[in-house]
Structure formats: structure tokens, C-alpha cells
Amino acid sequence: MLAYYNGEYLPLADIRISPDDRGFLFADGVYDVIRAYNGRLFRLDDHLARLSHGASQLRLAQTDFSFLAKVAQRLLTVNGLTDAATVYFQITRGCAQRGHAFPQPPPPVTIYGAARPLDEGRLREQQQRGITAITVSDNRWARCDIKTTALIANVMANQEAAENGAGEAIFIRDGALLEGSHSSVMAVLDGELRAAPLSNYILPGITRKAVLELCRELAIPVREMPVFQNEIPKLTELMVLGTTSEVTPVIALDGKPVGAGLPGAISRRLSRALRDTIERFRG
Ligand code: PDD
Secondary structure (H helix, E strand, O other): OEEEEOOEEEEHHHOOOOOOEHHHHHOOEEEEEEEEEOOEEOOHHHHHHHHHHHHHHOOOOOOOOOOHHHHHHHHHHHOOOOOOEEEEEEEEOOEOOOOOOOOOOOOOOEEEEEEEEOOHHHHHHHHHHOEEEEEEEOOOOOOOOOOEOOOHHHHHHHHHHHHOOOOEEEEEEOOEEEEEOOOEEEEEEOOEEEEOOOOOOOOOOHHHHHHHHHHHHHOOOEEOOOEEHHHHHHOOEEEEEEOOOEEEEEEEEOOEEOOOOOOOHHHHHHHHHHHHHHHHHHO
């Protein structure tokens, strides 16, 4: 497998990252995950814009990553990934002797990219059956809009889900269900689709954006307001959304069924609508 590292395409095993890299020392960097269908990268510009936004929020020395569009395409080609795949990019503040403040003068950023095949079979099965989820208290920092590699809170939450036999952990802050450990969350309550509004407490999910566009097309009523903990028993549907989850129904939360305990009509409709959009894109 060939990966991208600071301008070169190298066998993954030959890439050596310095222990002085601030990504290693401080998780001082951003990342993104892009989905490829038939060798074509879905919503690539949105992902690269989010990467640039994160890099400028962290005040990295480089913030324009439009050139990564070509890199992403090349990673798919050189690795023969003509079917389902993901492309991962990570940018860190680069290498310098350890010290919290930004190193001066700023070193070049470290840029790593890798493409890998994706098992779509498992996702399809989860979409058909639905997954279960747990709620966890949101102990992340207050800049969850930046896709930083500082994911330990997400890792701990996802591990808790795994240990409870659940597929996702949903963060609750001040009583509001905000997002999953690696997904956005939407719910159906009183016939309306509920989505937490964009804020510093959630990642501006690209699947979230695509699905909200589909809701407009399909005339599905949307309220950009989070679901609150006391509303959980009244939910008729719950779903997670993301680059690797697309739209996946959640059929039970904290061991209790959501609605009828089966993938709901709106979740299935949105899941299918997103798949249709992808099929058209896939060409
Ligand atoms: N995660 N919220 C969080 C915390 C996420 O980590 C992700 C994506 C999303 C969904 O965003 P998008 O639709 O743009 O993928 C929401 C990626 C896939 C990951 O960490 O692997």
C-alpha cells in the first residue's frame, strides 16, 4: 500500500514520523475522512474546506489544502482502489522540541494521507437491521466543530459502547443529545426530524448537510434543535449519520427500544435517498 507523506508517495511501512511531531506529542492537528465510490470522492470539496477551516482555527502554518484533491485521487489510483474506499488525511503542526506554545519559527506542517478499501457489506447489514447505541456524558472540550485528532474522549465513549455491545455512543451535554463518537445524530419526534444546530459543540458533518438538503427536496419537516434527554422516551426514530455510516437507524438506546424498535420510515427513506444521490454520483 502506498501512502502520501509530505509530498511523496511511499510504501506505508517506510513512513517514519518523528516522536517530536506535535501530532504525536499534543494531538496538535486536524484530520478528515473522505468516502470514495467507484474511485470517485464524494463531497471532496466540503471535506477539504473543513480541513482548511480546522487548520486555520488551530493557526497552522498551512491552511490551503485544495491540492489534496489530486493527492486523494492519486492515492486511490496507485492502490487500485476502484471500488468502496476511504481516504484519510491528517495535518499536524510539524516537528519541534516539546513546548506547549507554537514553535518559532513555525516548522512545516506534517501531511499524511492514506486510502483503504471499505467493507460495504457490514454497513449495509447495519443499515438494514439498525444498530443500538448508548448515551454518555459529553466530556469533550468546547471546540468540537474542529476535527482535531485529539479524540480520546471519543475513543473512550466508543469503547464504552463496544463493551456494552452497542454500535455508537451518543454524547449528552446539558441534557442535549448532540452527536455520536464518530457520527452526527438525528431523531424523529412528533413527525419532525430533529438535528442539533451547528455550534461549537458539534462537528459540521458533511453527511448531516447532505441529508438536510435531501429533507428539503423530500419536504420532510426539520427542526434544527437537539433532542433533550427527557424527550428520549417519546422518540419514534433515531439515526446516526456520517461518511462511514451514511444514514444508519438506531433501534435501541441504553437498552430501551426507540419507537417500534425497528428501522423507522423516515430513517429508511433518508438512507435510500442518500444512497440514490450516491448512486447518481457514482455514475
Ligand atoms: N467521523 N461527528 C463526529 C464527532 C465525527 O467524528 C464524524 C465523522 C461526524 C460525521 O461527519 P461526516 O458526515 O462529515 O463524516 C460527526 C469520521 C468519519 C471519523 O472520525 O472516522
